Amino acid sequence: MRVNSGFALASLLFLLLSSIETKKPGKGRGLRGARHKLTRDRIRGAGRHSRSGPTRLVSPACSESTESRDVFVDCQERHLNSIPPSQTWSKEPKHLLLARNRIKVLQDGAFFGYERLISLDLQQNQISLVEEGAFHGLKELTTLLLQHNHLGTLSEEALIPLPNLRYLRLYDNPWNCLCPLDSLIRTLQVPSNRNFGNHARCSVPIRLKGMKLKQVDPELLCKESDPTGHPEGDLRDMTEPLRPSPFRSKPDATTSCHTYLFPKIRMDCSKRGLTEVPAGIPEDVVHVDLSHNSIHHLKARDFQSTRSLRTLNLSNNNMERIDTASLSGLLHLRELDLSENSLHFVQYGVLEDLYFLSKLRLGGNPWVCDYSIHYMVYWLRLHPGVKHSGLLCRSPPEYTGETVEEYVHSYNRECPKDRQNSRTHQDQTDPELWNTPMEVQGELEEELEPSHLRLPQKYQIIRLS
Structure with a gap:
C-alpha cells in the first residue's frame, strides 16, 4: 500500500509541474491558444513585410513582369477559382490580370493586401x-473590368471603396433591370x-431587354417591378408590342471583341x-x-x-x-498577317500607307x-x-510552286520589244480585237503600273476605220 501511495503522490506532483509549465509566458494555452496563434500568424503573413521572407508563397502558374516601373501580375487563363493571396508575389502588383478564369464569386475582402492596385x-x-x-481597400484602383461575366445585379455599395475609379466595363452580363439594380443604374448615370x-x-424584363443601363429610367424600376419577383418581370410585358431593334450596319467592336488594356491596349x-x-x-x-x-x-x-495600330491579324x-483605301492611315503598322485567305493578288495602292511595316505574312493564299x-x-x-513570307504562285500550272519574285524575274527577262511588236501586229490585223475587253485590260494594266517603273511609250498606234 505504501508503494502505491508513493506512486500516486509522484504522479500528482508530475501533473502539477506540467500544469505550471504550460502557464509560463511564451507558451501555448491549450487549443484556444493554438488557434489564436495560427490566426495571428495568418494576419502577419498577409502583411507586406513578409514578401521577402521565407513564408512567401510561390505560384508558378502566373507570371510577374515590370513595365514602365509598374509591376504586372499575369494570371490569365490559369483555371483559377479564387483570387491568389497577395503575399504570393515578390513585389506589390499595380496591375492584376485575371481574365479567362473560373472565378464565380468575389467575397468580402477578396483583394486584401492589394491596396496599390x-x-x-x-x-x-x-x-x-x-x-x-x-x-x-482598393483606394488607388482606376480601372475595373467585369465584362463578359454572369452578373445580374451589382450594388452601389460594392463600388464605394473605389474613390479613384475612372473606367468600369460591365457589358455582356445578363443584367436584371428590376428594383435591386436601382442604385447601380443611378451611379452609372451620374x-x-x-x-x-x-x-x-x-436582359430582363422583356420591356427593357436590349436597353442600355444608362438610358433606363430608375424611377420606374421599383414601381413597375413584378411583385412576385419573377425574373421575367411583369406579365404585362407580354401584351406590349416589342419594339424593333435599331438597324446597325456594322457590329460594335467594344461589345463584339475582348479588350485588354494592359500592358498594351489590344482587341481580340x-x-x-x-x-x-x-x-x-x-x-x-x-x-x-x-x-x-x-x-x-x-x-x-x-x-x-x-491610328495607333501596330499589329493587325486578318488571317x-x-x-x-x-479595296485600295482599306489600310489607309495605318502609318505606324509594323506587322500585317494576311495568311490563309483566298487572295489572288493585291490591288495597286493597297500598301502605300504602310511606311513602317516590317513583317508581312502572305502564305496560304492562291496567288495567281x-x-x-x-x-x-x-x-x-x-x-x-x-x-515577307508565303508569296508563292498557285496558278497558272506552269508557275505553280515558284516564288512570285522568280515569276516576275522570268517575265522581265523576255524581250519587251518583241512582245509588244507581236501584240501590236495582232491588234492591227485583227479588227475583231479592236476595243474588246482584252484591249481595254491592256490599257488599264499600263495605267496601273507604278509611275516610277513605267517605261516611256515608244509606239503610237493609229487606227483607220
Whole structure:
C-alpha cells in the first residue's frame, strides 16, 4: 500500500509541474491558444513585410513582369477559382490580370493586401455575385473590368471603396433591370461617371431587354417591378408590342471583341463570327486580332480610326478582296498577317500607307502569277526592310510552286520589244480585237503600273476605220 501511495503522490506532483509549465509566458494555452496563434500568424503573413521572407508563397502558374516601373501580375487563363493571396508575389502588383478564369464569386475582402492596385481585369470569368466588401481597400484602383461575366445585379455599395475609379466595363452580363439594380443604374448615370458601364444592357424584363443601363429610367424600376419577383418581370410585358431593334450596319467592336488594356491596349476579335470589320475600334488600340472570322471583303475606311495600330491579324478569313483605301492611315503598322485567305493578288495602292511595316505574312493564299501580281513585287522591292513570307504562285500550272519574285524575274527577262511588236501586229490585223475587253485590260494594266517603273511609250498606234 505504501508503494502505491508513493506512486500516486509522484504522479500528482508530475501533473502539477506540467500544469505550471504550460502557464509560463511564451507558451501555448491549450487549443484556444493554438488557434489564436495560427490566426495571428495568418494576419502577419498577409502583411507586406513578409514578401521577402521565407513564408512567401510561390505560384508558378502566373507570371510577374515590370513595365514602365509598374509591376504586372499575369494570371490569365490559369483555371483559377479564387483570387491568389497577395503575399504570393515578390513585389506589390499595380496591375492584376485575371481574365479567362473560373472565378464565380468575389467575397468580402477578396483583394486584401492589394491596396496599390491601379487596374484589375476580371473579364471572361463566371462571376455571378460580388459581395459589398469585395473591393475593400482598393483606394488607388482606376480601372475595373467585369465584362463578359454572369452578373445580374451589382450594388452601389460594392463600388464605394473605389474613390479613384475612372473606367468600369460591365457589358455582356445578363443584367436584371428590376428594383435591386436601382442604385447601380443611378451611379452609372451620374455625369462624372461617363466611362462607367457605357455598353451594358438589360436582359430582363422583356420591356427593357436590349436597353442600355444608362438610358433606363430608375424611377420606374421599383414601381413597375413584378411583385412576385419573377425574373421575367411583369406579365404585362407580354401584351406590349416589342419594339424593333435599331438597324446597325456594322457590329460594335467594344461589345463584339475582348479588350485588354494592359500592358498594351489590344482587341481580340478572333472567332467571333464577324463578316466585316467591326465599327468603333478605339483610336489608342495597338493590337487587333480579327483572325478566324468570315471577312471576305476588306472595305475602304475600315480602319480609319485606328491610328495607333501596330499589329493587325486578318488571317483565316477566306478573304477574296482588299479595296485600295482599306489600310489607309495605318502609318505606324509594323506587322500585317494576311495568311490563309483566298487572295489572288493585291490591288495597286493597297500598301502605300504602310511606311513602317516590317513583317508581312502572305502564305496560304492562291496567288495567281500574271500581270496583276506585279504590284506586290514592285512594292516589296522598294521596301527591302519588310520581311515577307508565303508569296508563292498557285496558278497558272506552269508557275505553280515558284516564288512570285522568280515569276516576275522570268517575265522581265523576255524581250519587251518583241512582245509588244507581236501584240501590236495582232491588234492591227485583227479588227475583231479592236476595243474588246482584252484591249481595254491592256490599257488599264499600263495605267496601273507604278509611275516610277513605267517605261516611256515608244509606239503610237493609229487606227483607220
